[in-house]
Amino acid sequence: MPGNSFGNIFRITTWGESHGEALGVVIDGCPAGVKISIEDIQIELDRRRPGQNKFTTQRKEPDKVQILSGIFDGKTTGTPISMLVKNSDAISKSYENFKDIYRPGHADYSYDAKYGIRDYRGGGRSSNRETIGRVAAGAIAKKILKSMKIKTVGFVSQIGNIFCENINLNYIEKNPLRIADKSKLAEMEALIDKVRREGDSIGGAIEVRSIGVPPGLGSPVFEKLDARLAAAIMSIGGVRGFEIGLGFSVASMKGSEVNDVMQEKIKNKVKFRSNNAGGILGGISNGNDIILRFALKPTSSISQEQQSIDKNGKKKSLRVKGRHDPCLCPRAVPIAEAMMNLVLLDCILENKLSNIKKITT
Ligand SMILES: Cc1cc2nc3c(=O)[nH]c(=O)nc-3n(C[C@H](O)[C@H](O)[C@H](O)COP(=O)(O)O)c2cc1C
Numbered sequence: 001m002p003g004n005s006f007g008n009i010f011r012i013t014t015w016g017e018s019h020g021e022a023l024g025v026v027i028d029g030c031p032a033g034v035k036i037s038i039e040d041i042q043i044e045l046d047r048r049r050p051g052q053n054k055f056t057t058q059r060k061e062p063d064k065v066q067i068l069s070g071i072f073d074g075k076t077t078g079t080p081i082s083m084l085v086k087n088s089d090a091i092s093k094s095y096e097n098f099k100d101i102y103r104p105g106h107a108d109y110s111y112d113a114k115y116g117i118r119d120y121r122g123g124g125r126s127s128n129r130e131t132i133g134r135v136a137a138g139a140i141a142k143k144i145l146k147s148m149k150i151k152t153v154g155f156v157s158q159i160g161n162i163f164c165e166n167i168n169l170n171y172i173e174k175n176p177l178r179i180a181d182k183s184k185l186a187e188m189e190a191l192i193d194k195v196r197r198e199g200d201s202i203g204g205a206i207e208v209r210s211i212g213v214p215p216g217l218g219s220p221v222f223e224k225l226d227a228r229l230a231a232a233i234m235s236i237g238g239v240r241g242f243e244i245g246l247g248f249s250v251a252s253m254k255g256s257e258v259n260d261v262m263q264e265k266i267k268n269k270v271k272f273r274s275n276n277a278g279g280i281l282g283g284i285s286n287g288n289d290i291i292l293r294f295a296l297k298p299t300s301s302i303s304q305e306q307q308s309i310d311k312n313g314k315k316k317s318l319r320v321k322g323r324h325d326p327c328l329c330p331r332a333v334p335i336a337e338a339m340m341n342l343v344l345l346d347c348i349l350e351n352k353l354s355n356i357k358k359i360t361t
Pocket residue numbers: 057105106107126127128236237238239297299300301323324325328331332335
């Protein structure tokens with residue numbers, strides 16, 4: 001079954017493995033005339049890149065993007081856009097010991113069960129390096145959305161049992177963990193350092209907000225905006241939970257507490273007194289900010305001794321040494337933003353087909 005493409009109109013296909021020659025993306029359906037520079041794309045890839053600081057994997061990849069097609073004279077041409085990033089610091093021999101052993105928490109067994117063959121080097125296709133293509137494509141979506149005054153911002157909202165409380169969106173890119181509460185930085189850094197010294201890893205959560213989204217995005221019933229966002233976010237490796245607006249906390253609340261009261265209508269746009277729904281009603285955006293949250297599991301690769309089995313079912317013990325993110329959260333922020341931007345842009349393009357007036361004018 002194919003599963004490497006995403007989106008209905010602005011459609012991306014990512015390709016490549018962690019230790020292969022290169023990774024990349026092909027985008028079909030990007031409108032012509034979008035002004036885009038290589039820097040617009042590189043900025044986003046630099047935010048995703050490994051080796052940014054001591055809280056990310058020490059794999060040294062410059063992740064310099066090459067544009068192979070679809071952009072000419074600084075503008076998209078409407079033809080397929082192809083972008084490529086070379087792998088330059090893959091140390092495949094670190095993975096030789098695990099080529100027949102199923103690492104706990106990884107996709108090793110399930111890939112084998114499905115395909116009977118897998119590129120074991122660096123997790124192959126299941127590696128987070130696959131998301132390079134998503135982030136590159138997301139940078140183009142971001143540029144188009146910016147021209148429509150739509151902005152998506154993500155931040156790490158929780159690491160272990162420590163939560164961001166006083167949210168300051170201006171602080172996110174000023175700290176290595178991409179958290180939004182300065183008062184929690186020292187505590188969170190100390191926690192990550194501690195688990196790393198113990199040969200362990202730690203989980204966390206991310207919040208993503210899209211500001212300036214017009215009402216009317218998303219389609220009933222299987223293309224609901226929240227369903228599409230869930231699929232987009234859950235497709236990122238390591239994600240274990242997803243919520244919109246108040247999310248799971250609605251389970252213990254009353255209708256009178258959860259309903260967003262509508263106050264007034266100005267120029268076809270309704271103003272709500274609150275945003276408990278996270279900007280989506282009936283699978284369609286309601287003009288409020290879209291707010292989603294998701295939980296990331298602790299990194300599976302840990303240097304503590306773990307028990308597993310090999311492909312013949314023989315018991316094995318292993319330590320997954322090498323270069324890994326001790327906490328997945330900081331680098332997942334630009335990936336989640338990219339996925340959100342890809343969904344929003346796709347919905348906007350689809351909306352052009354939602355009414356005959358939009359087609360004929
Ligand atoms: C930004 C980011 C970085 C990641 N880095 C690692 C890593 O260094 N080591 C690791 O074991 N898993 C890492 N992962 C998680 C794996 O990609 C993921 O656990 C694996 O593909 C299995 O998929 P699943 O956890 O969704 O079942 C990372 C995920 C993200 C989003």
